Amino acid sequence: MSPKENVLSIFGLGGLNEIGKNMYAVEFGNEIIVIDCGIKFPDESLLGVDVIIPDVAYLEANKEKVKALVVTHGHEDHIGGIPYLLRKINVPIYATRFTLGLIELKLREHKLLRETKLMEVDENSKVAFQEISVSFFKEIHSIPDCLGIVLHTAQGNIVHTGDFKFDLTPASTERSDLHRMAEIGKEGVLLLLSESTNAERKGLTPSEHIVAEHVDEAFLKAERKVILSTFASNISRVQQVVDAARKTDRKLALLGRSMVNVVAVARERGYLDIPDDMLIEANEIDELPPEKVAIVCTGSQGEQMAALSRLSTGNFRNVEILAEDTVIFAAGPIPGNERNVTRIVDNLYALGAHVIYGSGSSSGMHVSGHGYQEDLKLMLTLMKPTYFIPIHGEYRMLHHHRLLAEQVGVEKGNTFILKNGEVVDIENKVARQSRKVPAGNTFIDGIGIGDVEDIVLRDRKQLSEDGMLVIVLTMSKIEKQLISPPDTISRGFVYAKNSEELLKEVNNQIAKAFEELKASERKEWSIIKQHIKRTVGKYLLSHTRKRPMIVPIIIEI
C-alpha cells in the first residue's frame, strides 16, 4: 500500500515499544527521509543472536524514494545498523562532524567507507530535497554534537527531538539552543516525535556539573591510582577525568579498544582537549608512582571482555589493580546489566580497592543523558505540537509520555502510541493512524543477516537446557530390522561416561519401540523415527525430567 500524493506519512521501523534500534521515517510525495538507523542487543531468549537491526523491507521496496539518512547523534542505538542498511540501499548520510567520525569508524571496519556519501551538517545547515527540506537545532545529551531535526513540508513541520536533556550547566561548552527551539515552536509544529526513555522519572535530570565535582573530589582524595570507567562516547565525562587528572598532576592511560578509538576521533575533530604529554601507554603505568596515574577505561556495564572486567580479574596485560587504588563507575548500569556490574565490584573489593559505584545517580558519578519528566514537559511546551508521537521507549514509557503531553496542553486524542511499522498519515493537517508497513526484528547471527528462523532459535533453546541425544540405527533395507545395537551420542544432556546405565536403558526402550512397530506393521522410515523419538523422549522425561533433542539417524544397509 502506498500513500496518496499529498499525504504526509510518519512511522517508526525501530524504537517503538523497545529501547534500541531507533529508526524513523517521514514520507511525502516521492520522498522518504530516514532518521537514525540503530541496533539493539538481543535479550536472553534470542540465543546466539549477536545484534538486532530493523527490518528495512519497506525502504528497500521504495529505494528510489529514499533521499537521505539523517542521524541525530552517534550512539549505537542510532548508528549501529548503518552498515547493514547501506548494503541494501546506498543512501547519503547527513550528520554532524563528531557523529560522522563515529560512523566512519564503523564503515571502515565494514569496508563501506569509499562508496558512501557522507554529508556534514551542523545546527545552521539547511538541506533541501524536492518535497521535504531539513533543518536542525542544537541539543545536549551524553555524547557531543547532537541535533534535533525539523522536517519542513507543504503540510507543516515535523520535529524529531533525537535524544536529549536540558542542563544549564553541562560539562562541555555545548548548550541546548532554547532560543531556536522557541522559534521553531512559534513557527508551528504539526507533529512532534520526542524521546521517552525517562518518562517515568519525576523532576528534572540532575546537572553534569554534579559529576565534575564528585570526580574532582575522588581524585583529590585518592592516594594511589584512580581507574574510572565510562562509556567511550561520553566525551564530556572523559574531559572531566582529564581535567581532574591535570589538577592532581596525574598522567592518563586509555584502556579498551573503543575508548582508544573514540577518544582519537574526538581529539582529532576538536571535541576533547588532552595535552599530548599527559597520555601514557598501559606498559608505562608501572614506571610511575601510583599517585601520578589515572586510567579511563571501558567496561562500566560489566561487559566480560571489556577492560574493567579484565582488570578486576587480573587479566589485563601490564596493568594491575592493587590495594588502595580507587575505582569509579561513572555510568549507571543499564537494566539487565546489574549482576555483571556487581560481580566486578565484588572482585575489586576483594583486591582491596576503594570502589565508587551505585545505581542511577546515587554515587554522584553519573547523571542520565535522557531528560526526566520536567525536561520532556519543557520540550513539549517549547514545541507546542498539534500532534504528538512519543518515541524511543518501551510501552510504559510511551504511555507516561502521553500523560505528560496532555498535562502541558496536547489535546486528548492527538497523541499516537504506535508500534513499529504503524503509520500516521496527515492530510489537510488532520492526522490519523492508517496503514502498516513491514517492520520487525532482523537478526544478525554470525555473518548471516536476517536468516535465523524461529525453528533454529527454538532448537537452540531446547539444546541449551537439555542438550541432545543422537541415536544411530543401522537397519536392513528390506526387512527393516536393526542389524546392530543402536549407538547413542550425548552432548549437553548427560556425560556418557557417568550415564552408562541410563544409555543402556535407552537401548532397551528402542528395542521396545521396535517390538511395537512390528505389531503395527507400519514401516516407513519417518514412522520408525517418530516412534523412537516419542518412546525414548517419554522415558527420559519421566526418568530424568529432561527433554533432550532426540535425533534418530537411520542407516540402511
Next chain:
Amino acid sequence: MSPKENVLSIFGLGGLNEIGKNMYAVEFGNEIIVIDCGIKFPDESLLGVDVIIPDVAYLEANKEKVKALVVTHGHEDHIGGIPYLLRKINVPIYATRFTLGLIELKLREHKLLRETKLMEVDENSKVAFQEISVSFFKEIHSIPDCLGIVLHTAQGNIVHTGDFKFDLTPASTERSDLHRMAEIGKEGVLLLLSESTNAERKGLTPSEHIVAEHVDEAFLKAERKVILSTFASNISRVQQVVDAARKTDRKLALLGRSMVNVVAVARERGYLDIPDDMLIEANEIDELPPEKVAIVCTGSQGEQMAALSRLSTGNFRNVEILAEDTVIFAAGPIPGNERNVTRIVDNLYALGAHVIYGSGSSSGMHVSGHGYQEDLKLMLTLMKPTYFIPIHGEYRMLHHHRLLAEQVGVEKGNTFILKNGEVVDIENKVARQSRKVPAGNTFIDGIGIGDVEDIVLRDRKQLSEDGMLVIVLTMSKIEKQLISPPDTISRGFVYAKNSEELLKEVNNQIAKAFEELKASERKEWSIIKQHIKRTVGKYLLSHTRKRPMIVPIIIEI
C-alpha cells in the same frame, strides 16, 4: 582434617559471597549443629540447571556428629535444600510452627514427610545436646515466625541472626525481642554471625506501616478490580490486603499455586486472619461487580509461569484484567528480574490497567525485609560480639558489613570475611581462620543431583549459541573410503531448507578433508573424525562466524 577436641569451629557451606543457599554449621567436640539449608537459583551461565544446593560432603562424612538442623525461617534460600539434605542425612529439624508448615509442604511433595523428625520450637525453647545447647530469640523479617539462634558452648556463646530487620511498627503483631537481645549481649557473645543483604544501604529500613497506608489508599481509589502481587510467604503483606479488602467491602481471590498453599498453611496455623466468606474462587470473580473484587497473586518477580504474567497476557483461565483495573506490585524486583517485571508492566498498561510499581520502596508498596546499615549497627551494638562473621551476602556486602562492625566497636582484625568452606576455629577464646572443609555448588539438573559435569554445561553453552551439525559418513571398513555422499543434519545452527548452498559446501570441505587424509596415510577413525571436525569447523567459522558443535558419525560397512 578434623578439629581438636575442645576447639569450636564455625563455617558456612552456602551463603558466603552469594545471595542464596544459606547453610552454616557449628562444630564442637562430637557435635555439629547445622543452621538452615537453602537453595539458590542458577545464573544465566548454568544452562538447564534447575536449582543449586550446597555441597554437603563434609556433613555426610561426619554424619554421626550432625545432631540437628535448626531453621531460622521459611524462605526458600533457607529451607529449599532440605529434601536433598535429608536424602543423604536423616537429621531432626528444629523450627517454629509456621516454618515447619512450609517445610512439611516441601517434604510431602518429595515423599519424605513420614521418615523425618520435625521438632517445633519457639522463642522460649531451649534444646540441649551433649556439648552444645540452643536457645532462640524473636525477630521480624518478611515472613512470620522468624528466630535468631544462640548456641551455648563451653567456649562461649555464638549468635546467628537469621534474616532480620528492626521495625517498631510492623504489619503484624510480632515484634523483635529487643530485651532478650540485650540480655544475650550482656551475657556475652563470643562470635556473631549476622546477615549482610542490605549492608550497602544507608539509614534504617522503612517501616511496614508505610505499605499498609499505601495499600489502603490504592484500594480506596480503585474503581474496579484490584490485583496485588507479592511473595506468597509475605503473610503480613497478604494480611494488609485482606484488611484493605474488608474496609472496601471486596471479596478476595487467591491466584497461583504457592499463594494458595502458603495461605492455607498460614490460616491453619493461625498466622493469617481471613473470614471464610471473604474468599472466592477464580471462576466466581466474573459474577461480582468489579469494584467488589480483590485478587492477591504470585508473579511479582515477573516469573513467566506465575499468575500475574499469565494474567497480563490473557492466559489465565476465568480471570481477565480489564481497562481501569488496578494492578499493584507489592514487592521490589530482585536484581536480575527487572526486565521480566517491566515486560509485564508494559502488557498491563497496554490492557488499560492502572499499574503501581517501582524499584525498591519508591512506589510505597514494598519495604525490604532485610535491615539497612542502621539496623545492622543496632544488632552489632546489642550483641557486642568479640568476633564477627558477616554472612548472607555477596563480597561487597560482607565488606561493608565489616566496616559497620568496626564503626560500632568490633576490634579490627576480629572480623572474618570467609568463603564457603573456610573454617574459623576458636580455642581458649581466641579465634583464627584455619582449615577448609569441602564446599561448593551442587546442581540439580532434572532428577539428577550434582551430576552435571562441566563438560555438559560447556556443550550446552556452545549448542545454545551456535547449534550443531551432525555429519554421517558411511565408509568401507577396509579401504576407509566414503561409500556414499555424507549426510548432514543441522539443529540450532542453520535451517537446512534455506541453507542448501552452505551444506553443499560442507560436503565439498569433507571431500577435501578426505583428499588430505589420503596424502597423510593416517587412517584411524579418530584421526579421520578429528580432521573432518577441524576442516568443517574452520570453514564454517570463516564463512558464517558461527562455531556449531560438529559431531561426525562414522558407519563402517
